[in-house]
Amino acid sequence: MKNAAIFGASGYTGAEAVRLLLEHPQIRIKALSANSRAGEAYASVYPHFSGQDLPETRRISDIDLNDIDVVFSCLPHSTGQNAIAAALESVETVIDVSADFRLSDGQAFERVYGTPHQHPHLLSGRVYGLTEFARDALPGARLVACPGCYPTCTLLALLPGIEAGLIADRHIVVDSKTGVTGAGRKATLGLHFSELSDGSHAYGIGNHRHAPEIEQELRERDHCSSISFTPHLVPMNRGMISTCYVELTPGTTLETLRDSYANRYYADPFVQVATDDSVPQSRHVRGTNLARIGIYPDRVEGRAIIVSVIDNLVKGSSGQALQNYNLTQGWDETLGLSATALFP
Amino acid sequence: MKNAAIFGASGYTGAEAVRLLLEHPQIRIKALSANSRAGEAYASVYPHFSGQDLPETRRISDIDLNDIDVVFSCLPHSTGQNAIAAALESVETVIDVSADFRLSDGQAFERVYGTPHQHPHLLSGRVYGLTEFARDALPGARLVACPGCYPTCTLLALLPGIEAGLIADRHIVVDSKTGVTGAGRKATLGLHFSELSDGSHAYGIGNHRHAPEIEQELRERDHCSSISFTPHLVPMNRGMISTCYVELTPGTTLETLRDSYANRYYADPFVQVATDDSVPQSRHVRGTNLARIGIYPDRVEGRAIIVSVIDNLVKGSSGQALQNYNLTQGWDETLGLSATALFP
Amino acid sequence: MKNAAIFGASGYTGAEAVRLLLEHPQIRIKALSANSRAGEAYASVYPHFSGQDLPETRRISDIDLNDIDVVFSCLPHSTGQNAIAAALESVETVIDVSADFRLSDGQAFERVYGTPHQHPHLLSGRVYGLTEFARDALPGARLVACPGCYPTCTLLALLPGIEAGLIADRHIVVDSKTGVTGAGRKATLGLHFSELSDGSHAYGIGNHRHAPEIEQELRERDHCSSISFTPHLVPMNRGMISTCYVELTPGTTLETLRDSYANRYYADPFVQVATDDSVPQSRHVRGTNLARIGIYPDRVEGRAIIVSVIDNLVKGSSGQALQNYNLTQGWDETLGLSATALFP
Amino acid sequence: MKNAAIFGASGYTGAEAVRLLLEHPQIRIKALSANSRAGEAYASVYPHFSGQDLPETRRISDIDLNDIDVVFSCLPHSTGQNAIAAALESVETVIDVSADFRLSDGQAFERVYGTPHQHPHLLSGRVYGLTEFARDALPGARLVACPGCYPTCTLLALLPGIEAGLIADRHIVVDSKTGVTGAGRKATLGLHFSELSDGSHAYGIGNHRHAPEIEQELRERDHCSSISFTPHLVPMNRGMISTCYVELTPGTTLETLRDSYANRYYADPFVQVATDDSVPQSRHVRGTNLARIGIYPDRVEGRAIIVSVIDNLVKGSSGQALQNYNLTQGWDETLGLSATALFP
Incomplete structure (x- = not known):
């Protein structure tokens, strides 16, 4: 079992990561960050999780990363670069759902997002996680940038x-x-x-x-x-x-x-x-x-x-993030992702 | 006052024509056709017209066109050509909301709609009523083909x-x-x-x-x-x-x-x-x-x-139809069409 | 022609009042208040009014009430009592869409809304404008409290x-x-x-x-x-x-x-x-x-x-407000209110 | 593993049964009936199942019930009584999602549904499957009538x-x-x-x-x-x-x-x-x-x-049906039903 932290669990992509990870047989949700609502039961942030056994929300700085194997980072772009860089010091894998590591160099990032990248040296090593076109690079990858929707x-x-x-x-x-x-x-x-x-x-x-x-x-x-x-x-x-x-x-x-x-x-x-x-x-x-x-x-x-x-929210965000993480671990990529569409 | 008949009043474009004509100061709705529901009160076809003083629906063949100045034809394409040709014998103006007279020749019509045009000779004389580009042709026009949405x-x-x-x-x-x-x-x-x-x-x-x-x-x-x-x-x-x-x-x-x-x-x-x-x-x-x-x-x-x-349904259909009719009559084109958007 | 001011024109009931008054043959919109967005073109507050000839928004205190015959007050409850009391000094009629004058005495208001009424003496003279049950009281009324939706x-x-x-x-x-x-x-x-x-x-x-x-x-x-x-x-x-x-x-x-x-x-x-x-x-x-x-x-x-x-928003708010105003003036109550439903 | 047939798989409750059973670890979908669309791939009836390994639709009469352990009957009321009675001859369990076996006697059924019950003798033995109030009766039950939504x-x-x-x-x-x-x-x-x-x-x-x-x-x-x-x-x-x-x-x-x-x-x-x-x-x-x-x-x-x-569609229909079936078998009632809400 791998222990996961979700950064930015108060947004929709964060909540979707929680929903999907709850179905995953090999992952346990150990920490949820939501800076603006730190200290709340997660079910008060998202009532549809009421009844689920989930940790209460914290500030990122209050999460003990020694406990964590993988971070799913669902923070708004430009706000999570430092947290991700820090997390990479202690956790095995970071799957970033934001835009921060998608562009391949810092100048491109600055041109598009209007602010300098805090950790441009990480960009060359990251995997651009369009899963079906990144299969060779994903096994063992430590930082995966999930493509935009x-x-x-x-x-x-x-x-x-x-x-x-x-x-x-x-x-x-x-x-x-x-x-x-x-x-x-x-x-x-x-x-x-x-x-x-x-x-x-x-x-x-x-x-x-x-x-x-x-x-x-x-x-x-x-x-x-x-x-x-x-x-x-x-x-x-x-x-x-x-x-x-x-x-x-x-x-x-x-x-x-x-x-x-x-x-x-x-x-x-x-x-x-x-x-x-x-x-x-x-x-x-x-x-x-x-x-x-x-x-x-x-x-x-x-x-x-x-x-x-x-x-x-799924293939366009947290689902692909999980698919990517499955592959970094050498698992079947469909783990936790096999549900049929909810139609209607 | 002009007397109007609406052909095909059971469809949405027909109902929209009714809604708009009810606001028009110079037009009186005299006849509504709805072949499949002939003989019903119009409010039973469209309950939102309940309380309005409207004629009951009839078959087209039961409408006395001698009484009518203008026909707004809202029939499905390929179904109203004969009715329109017949109407042109007795009414002053026909405004067609369907696709039947939009294409400029019968071969084009057949190519696109898969069925021969019944009255191709009418095509050359019709006005293609994209109003803002048809101002010169509309005054006095007898047959106006309103563009598709x-x-x-x-x-x-x-x-x-x-x-x-x-x-x-x-x-x-x-x-x-x-x-x-x-x-x-x-x-x-x-x-x-x-x-x-x-x-x-x-x-x-x-x-x-x-x-x-x-x-x-x-x-x-x-x-x-x-x-x-x-x-x-x-x-x-x-x-x-x-x-x-x-x-x-x-x-x-x-x-x-x-x-x-x-x-x-x-x-x-x-x-x-x-x-x-x-x-x-x-x-x-x-x-x-x-x-x-x-x-x-x-x-x-x-x-x-x-x-x-x-x-x-309005500029893309019955509203433009009315705008066109206004101009055939030399009226202010905004007559009956001045309502503000219903937002939200 | 009567000159109208709409207080609280940035809310939905205010916008609906504007929409309806634009159709009214006897009323001219002279002033729109929107304290938080004072000084903006109304079409920037509500783009669907773009193209309409409307005054820009102001603070209530910047509206010259000498010019105004009727105020339609669409402010949130408890925020407009002073403005209404002041308006009654100079304008002929105030139609209040808020909850402020609906309850018949100040104690009831305080009990329900949790704050003392600023002008309880006005409550006894106001007309509770459930139109169909207030016909006798409306002609000449100076303060009408429109019922809640x-x-x-x-x-x-x-x-x-x-x-x-x-x-x-x-x-x-x-x-x-x-x-x-x-x-x-x-x-x-x-x-x-x-x-x-x-x-x-x-x-x-x-x-x-x-x-x-x-x-x-x-x-x-x-x-x-x-x-x-x-x-x-x-x-x-x-x-x-x-x-x-x-x-x-x-x-x-x-x-x-x-x-x-x-x-x-x-x-x-x-x-x-x-x-x-x-x-x-x-x-x-x-x-x-x-x-x-x-x-x-x-x-x-x-x-x-x-x-x-x-x-x-209409019978439950600004439409009934206008219906009431029509009756205070002895006009046909349907003036400005005759549009058919927009269905679908 | 139990083999399931779903009667009436072309309706929404049938499709929901399919969706849920696909997640169930102990049930295999063996047959799908859809009389009006018999012979079609199920994904042509419901494209969201495309890619799933599912049997094609058949007429009920073409399903070999010897193969089947449980029937989930999602037919419109009054249309499935004979099929259910017949199924009970060969399958272990029938879970009926329709209204046919909810009322406890045939006269009540006829009074409410306007047509005589075909198999009133089955009514006394059926379990009314409001799960939380039927726990004692469900284990081993052969015919469960799931309550209406x-x-x-x-x-x-x-x-x-x-x-x-x-x-x-x-x-x-x-x-x-x-x-x-x-x-x-x-x-x-x-x-x-x-x-x-x-x-x-x-x-x-x-x-x-x-x-x-x-x-x-x-x-x-x-x-x-x-x-x-x-x-x-x-x-x-x-x-x-x-x-x-x-x-x-x-x-x-x-x-x-x-x-x-x-x-x-x-x-x-x-x-x-x-x-x-x-x-x-x-x-x-x-x-x-x-x-x-x-x-x-x-x-x-x-x-x-x-x-x-x-x-x-879930607790109000096919989900409760599955919950009931789980209990007839002595299984954990949450089998196949543990997904978190899809919100938003």
Whole structure:
């Protein structure tokens, strides 16, 4: 049994980590941090955990890390770098759900997040945990940076085609939609029920921080063209869609593309590729670590549209974090993650 | 006072026409058709009209058109062509909300809708009623084909830039999102509350019938490149977003583009252009005939993202129909359409 | 034309007052107060008013009341008493949407709201504006206290039966459900979209402040038995239901009861009584000043269940406020309030 | 390992049974019936099961019951009696989720459901599976009738107080609210997304079939007074609330009542009693077999309000079915039912 601490357990990604770890046969939750609500029973922070045997929340500084094997860090970006660096001194593994270690160098981080990285030397050694593309690097990894929700959803849709040379190195449009939990648990007017229900809108148009992260990974695969990226907020709790508009390399047919994806993900328990015209729906992966991908002919010749859906809190965040941790330990990656979608 | 008949009053666009006409100072609702529910009080078809003085529903064939000045036809596509052709024999004006007269020739119609047009000779004389671009043709028009909801939302976002030569004649991506009323009032599993709430999905990928309609209008403005178009269903009643990804012509700046749109729509009471970075939200036009448009720099140089929102049932359907009718009569186009959005 | 000021225009009831007054042919909006956002364009507080010609927001103290004929006060309870007392020195009419003048004496107010009333002498002269039961008192009234949303919805369901002696003076259960706008526009965790959607809960069980208000009005009609009252929050923007469980006086039949309600409200433009088994739905009065009432046989002999629905922001708040103001002026009470429900 | 067949797997309760059984360590799903969709892959009936190893759907008559140990019957009421009677000839256990075996005699069934019971002789031997009140009868039971969702939610709230003599044998009001899945997966206009979202309404007022079922169980505990019962449909997928208004026996205090409930359910893993003023929310039990109960002083002396929430598809249906089956087998009742709520 491994002992886990969850940093930032008062946010939605933290609560989702708790939910998933409670199902895990090899992990025991030993500590929960929630600086602003330290000292409370966790069930008072999240009543749906009432009845569960969980430690009360503490400040991070009050957690004895000697006891801990793995930290799942769910802190807001830019706030957990020191805590993670410190944790790496004593715990075996840190799985970071935030944006802090996703970009591969400190300058990129500063450019995108507007503040210098506190521990840039850690960036080179971290594993970028898009699980299906990080299998070789994960076993034994000590610091895993889990991709953002949009990058996870989008890269799963794009990388097989790019790696196989089927998607041309041309401008790609990524239009994404997310559920409201993606915006966190802040009590702001913009997240008020009546301000959000029965409507939708784009945000972060042209400047969302996940776009450089997506491009970083594309460039690593020699796709050097830029992407256009627009996220939208949809009145639902969970769920994410990336609709990706790509140009195919000459001679690439839809069948080639579909087969290629189906083969690429054949052995991956959490990625399902539709090889027909059925369309993935975010609600059908609700609560699961699944990604579903559909590939369609565009009406414009030589182009395709690739649609990918995930649950932003699971595969887009704490589920992938756990999948990654399973692999650092050499365990079956599905441990704790096998639940069927809660539909409806 | 003009006497109106509404064909297809049992659908959502029909009901919306009734709602709007009830506010109109110059129009009296004289007849409502609903073939499948002929003979019922309209309030039994739509309880929210209870208490309103409205005629009971009839079959179209039971309506005495001699009494009628204008028909608002809200029938499903391909089902109303004969009724409309017949109505044109006796009524002054027909405003068609369906897809039947949108495409400019019968072959295009057959190609897209899979069935021959019954009255192709009527197509050349009809006015394509994207109001803000049809002002010259509307006065006195006898047959107005109201654009589809997606074409309305999208063309309002694209045409000013294309007409002004600011958007390059290159491939455009249009990613759209609609509320559920856009799918009509059919009792199907796919529209069941629990199958739709708390989730979202794309549909009609690469083959939605509104794409050829959009391209028809682009080509009329010498924009000959094709478009990629994907609509998505969002768990909300009303509202539509088109997020349009365009390449700009050399030298075009964001300021030029914004100014151009602001000028183009300056005198239009129902189109609002944001000249700053604020983002239009569909909920803020709920129940109104407004379109709101925002224009943003893409992160890719030389490109822009144009976002347009409407209420799919109003500006995307029966509201624009009424706006068009107002103009056929030489009336103020805002008659019956001045209500503020119902927010929240 | 009368000049209106709206105090507390940054809340949902204030915004709803603005929406309704914009449709009113005899009222001009001259001033909007929003202390915390004074100096902003109103469209920055509420983007759905963008394009409307409205004054910018001010502090109440910066409004020149000499210019104003009527104040619609939409301030939170206990915060507007001084402003209202001051306004009464210079303006003709004050319509208060808050709870401050609903209870008939200062001690009752203090008991329920926990703070002494600043101007208890004004309470005896105010009109309790449950319109359909205040017609005699409204013409010329200078201070009207609009009932709370729950009292409005509930009293419309109970008073006719009580006044007619058909409902026994016995314990009544009132179980109510409200949309989220009823909780105001505060940015609190409890109103976060993801904390509220896809679920429901009771609140204020046994101690909601609207219960004493309901009982005050029952006692005025010599119904001295107490009520049990539980409100529930439902994931919808607007809408309110009161389900009332009553004992009938001996010999009272369902037909008697239905007829009595139908007769009582026969001439009331905003109250509709179903005389059959159809059930009112809150969504069918969305955006309107309507109340719909249904009366049903309980399965327990000698009892009935009366269900009433309103839009909590309209008949439950600013719509009834305007209806009341219309009557103070001797105008048609439907002025500005004739819109059909926005359904769906 | 036990082999299970699920009758009626195309409905929501059937799908929920599948979801739960997939997590169960001792049960293998061997057969799924769905008469109207026989021969389809189950993932085409419910795409969220895509990737799961499940049998294709069949007609009931095509299932070889010799292979089966337990049938979970999720058929619509009145349609499965013959299939269940036949199954009892060959399988060890039948857990019926429908209403067919809930009422204790055939005449009561016919009175309430309007059609004669086909196998009334089976009624006396069946166990009424309100688990927490059927522990003695469940071990070895061959036919378990799972209570309706409303009866489950309501009886859990009422029975401890009644059995302990704390709730007076007087008229009780039960006002309930349910999510839309409670209405099943029928494609009807009344369940259309746009007909249900952003609104709420009562239904079955005074004549819902679950009221006699509730009373049957009350009478078994010598509570002979009748109940008033009104269910309401709330725009959410899952969740149920029963708000129960009761009179207390003389001398009963709130503390007595709370203590009594806490003690009664002390050892029950799926019932949580709040001993403070916190209010249970349906969303906090989403996807779980939990019931949460809160007990509050009414503002009327001598009365209390008891609020109970469940997930209608789990504790209100297939979860309780599985809990019951676990106990028929002498297993830990939480097997397959230990997941935390999916919140948000």
